[in-house]
Amino acid sequence: MIGRAGRPQFDKEGVAVILTSDKTVKTYSNLLDGQLPIESNLRPQIVDHLNAEVALETVRDEAQAIAWINSTFLKIRMRENPKLYGSPTQDVSRKLAIIIKKHLAALKKTGLLTQIKGSSAFVSSLLGQLMAKYYLRFETVKLLSSIGSSIDATSLIRIVAQAEEFKENCRIRLGEKAFLNGINKGKKNKEGGKYPKIKYPMKGKISEVDDKIYVLLQYILDGHKVEKWDLSVDVETIFRTALRILNCTTEYLLSKDGYQAAKTCLLLRKTVKMRMWHSDKQSQLRQLPSIGPKLCTAFQQGNIRTLKQLEDLSTLKIEDLANRKPPFGIQIRAHLKRIPRFKLIISDNSPPLSNQIDCKFTVLQTRLDLIHDTDNYIHLLVGQANKIILHRRFKTLVKGSLVFHTTIASRAHPLNCCFIYEDVIGYDQKISANIGNQSSIGTDTQSILSGSAGDVGGGVDASSEDDHFPKFSMEKISSSASTPKSKSGAQEIGISRPQVNSNTSNIPTLHKSSMLKIKDSPLKCKHNFKKCLEGRCSHKCCVMKNHPNSSAFQTPKLNSFKDYSHVRKIPTVFKNSANKSSKPPTAKPSYLDLTKPYITSEKAGLDLTPNEIEDEDLGKYFTIAFEVE
Numbered sequence: 001m002i003g004r005a006g007r008p009q010f011d012k013e014g015v016a017v018i019l020t021s022d023k024t025v026k027t028y029s030n031l032l033d034g035q036l037p038i039e040s041n042l043r044p045q046i047v048d049h050l051n052a053e054v055a056l057e058t059v060r061d062e063a064q065a066i067a068w069i070n071s072t073f074l075k076i077r078m079r080e081n082p083k084l085y086g087s088p089t090q091d092v093s094r095k096l097a098i099i100i101k102k103h104l105a106a107l108k109k110t111g112l113l114t115q116i117k118g119s120s121a122f123v124s125s126l127l128g129q130l131m132a133k134y135y136l137r138f139e140t141v142k143l144l145s146s147i148g149s150s151i152d153a154t155s156l157i158r159i160v161a162q163a164e165e166f167k168e169n170c171r172i173r174l175g176e177k178a179f180l181n182g183i184n185k186g187k188k189n190k191e192g193g194k195y196p197k198i199k200y201p202m203k204g205k206i207s208e209v210d211d212k213i214y215v216l217l218q219y220i221l222d223g224h225k226v227e228k229w230d231l232s233v234d235v236e237t238i239f240r241t242a243l244r245i246l247n248c249t250t251e252y253l254l255s256k257d258g259y260q261a262a263k264t265c266l267l268l269r270k271t272v273k274m275r276m277w278h279s280d281k282q283s284q285l286r287q288l289p290s291i292g293p294k295l296c297t298a299f300q301q302g303n304i305r306t307l308k309q310l311e312d313l314s315t316l317k318i319e320d321l322a323n324r325k326p327p328f329g330i331q332i333r334a335h336l337k338r339i340p341r342f343k344l345i346i347s348d349n350s351p352p353l354s355n356q357i358d359c360k361f362t363v364l365q366t367r368l369d370l371i372h373d374t375d376n377y378i379h380l381l382v383g384q385a386n387k388i389i390l391h392r393r394f395k396t397l398v399k400g401s402l403v404f405h406t407t408i409a410s411r412a413h414p415l416n417c418c419f420i421y422e423d424v425i426g427y428d429q430k431i432s433a434n435i436g437n438q439s440s441i442g443t444d445t446q447s448i449l450s451g452s453a454g455d456v457g458g459g460v461d462a463s464s465e466d467d468h469f470p471k472f473s474m475e476k477i478s479s480s481a482s483t484p485k486s487k488s489g490a491q492e493i494g495i496s497r498p499q500v501n502s503n504t505s506n507i508p509t510l511h512k513s514s515m516l517k518i519k520d521s522p523l524k525c526k527h528n529f530k531k532c533l534e535g536r537c538s539h540k541c542c543v544m545k546n547h548p549n550s551s552a553f554q555t556p557k558l559n560s561f562k563d564y565s566h567v568r569k570i571p572t573v574f575k576n577s578a579n580k581s582s583k584p585p586t587a588k589p590s591y592l593d594l595t596k597p598y599i600t601s602e603k604a605g606l607d608l609t610p611n612e613i614e615d616e617d618l619g620k621y622f623t624i625a626f627e628v629e
Helices: 022-033 043-055 062-070 073-080 092-110 126-133 138-145 153-161 164-169 176-185 209-221 229-254 259-274 293-301 307-311 315-322 328-336 529-533
Strands: 113-115 122-124 342-348 357-365 378-384 387-394 401-408 415-421 429-441 444-455 569-572 590-593 611-615 619-623
Touching: 043 062, 043 092, 043 122, 043 126, 043 138, 062 073, 062 092, 073 092, 092 113, 092 138, 122 126, 126 138, 126 229, 138 164, 138 229, 153 209, 153 229, 153 259, 164 209, 164 229, 176 209, 209 229, 209 259, 229 259, 259 378, 259 387, 259 415, 293 315, 307 328, 315 328, 342 415, 342 429, 357 378, 378 401, 387 401
Parallel strands: none
Antiparallel strands: 113 122, 342 357, 357 401, 378 387, 378 415, 415 429, 429 444, 569 590, 611 619
16 A cells, blocks of 8 residues: 555655554564565475476586576575575585486386486476476375376375465465365354355365365356355465366376376366366356356256257257347357357278287368357267277367377277367267277278267267258168278277168158148248259258158158248159059149148049147147148
8 A cells, every 4th residue: 555655646745654563663674674585486396497407408517506596596595694595604506416316206206207327317298298287296206106007086186185386375364264175064144044066075074275175166166156256366266276287187197008197187177177077067068158047047947957968959949948139049159150060980990810000090070060150169088998009199180180099008998088178068078989890881891890979977978960950861771780890891989970861652641640831920031942952952940851762851850830840842753542652743843832821622532621730839720731742
């Protein structure tokens, strides 16, 4: 407040009064006179700065390390005030040399330094370089170096909460223990209600700073908010520091052999970055920039909780559930189209009777309507028997494919493959592939990999890129299709396109009691129906979508008239009671004009009496139940 004394820009001088005790009067007097000496803070952080110097290769042996410490401000202050730095004698150089040797031995023991054989020089290891890159404390890195190859999420959160960085900026204030113990055990609060219980509660009561970090971190990940201002400041510090620690941990574990630990750390890092659990299926919609807590609740009331469920909705349905006007639905679908979808093809390129297996991994981008204006980073992690055999981090693919090769020593264990998105929750994919017997396909003899797709940590299942389109089916077509195979014989795992029957002899039968809206509606399709007959219309609302030609079309399995509300005219084949296999009377297809309020056709032998129905949303309309063979 002294800086505001005298109202700057208005008064020429100001008066500041300092009220203090008798013990600190001399301290403030020396501060005003400029007589208070400046001391060095390097002593408790020598090991951190020494590791950074080794990582920068400015210090390569013990002699250079001692020369570096003698050139710092710490030596000057130790000479002037030796008692403050624990050096009662005047031999400061000898004291500093002992400190450097001690810290060098600690760095080597932790694995941050590697001694060069046959020399006194040393170099920084990967963990030491990561420590310098992410500005972590030495005690924190010691915790990270003790992580096993099969660590679970609970233990990893506990290790992050014990980091030394939190002890400097966070503390347990007066009155916070009641709230922290309440959310840890789900106890009753003062208002008579209950605190929400965290996902992984700890045993005992909150007593240390790491207990507070462990509980508060999960409380925010569950989707709750902190009302107190001081706790909200701590939350921002916790998540910013935890993300920096997990970035370092992820790079370190990916360099080791533990597949399970690396996958757990990748998912936890994304969880902290997005501030929601990676397996959360209730609040995935909060990832979109246009959807907040209120809209998320509105979609949940409509039984829409995941991004994949939101993709299946039309723009009008999205605007209806959100109670928003256009172009809100178009904007939401545009955000969803920015999320890429991938297909993984695994093939065996090793020659017959080979001891080693050369596996080829091909990554294809399968979202045809992808909007590529931002880069999404995806991790492909492949493991076998809890060992990492392949890891690649790549951007969104616009065209083409990515091909990776790796060598596998044994066929005894299945391959565990997973796609993990860095910034998106709900689209992670997990694939388990088994290496089967060899078989000859075409001109190449290759091993066929079989597997099944699933989700990673609660994400959506691996599915086709056409899942958000209406499903079509034709009679006399088996619903089960064989697994598609590539030209080289490799089985496609994870995502496969639906099979389209090219048999033009089968004419589908429309479902009975199909209801068609015949009055004017804003939902009607404005496309040229001639394009639909010729198979040139690819709009999702058209019944004729993806037809090989006009004589063989597919009929959607739809449950309500709203799905047929766009249809204006439909091709018909007239029914002949004498000979059901007779052809239509004309070469050109006939049409039933559904735009008229009443239709009758005695020659066709059809009962087309319309039924009048009233609906709250669409008003009065007529429906016609008919069957065409």
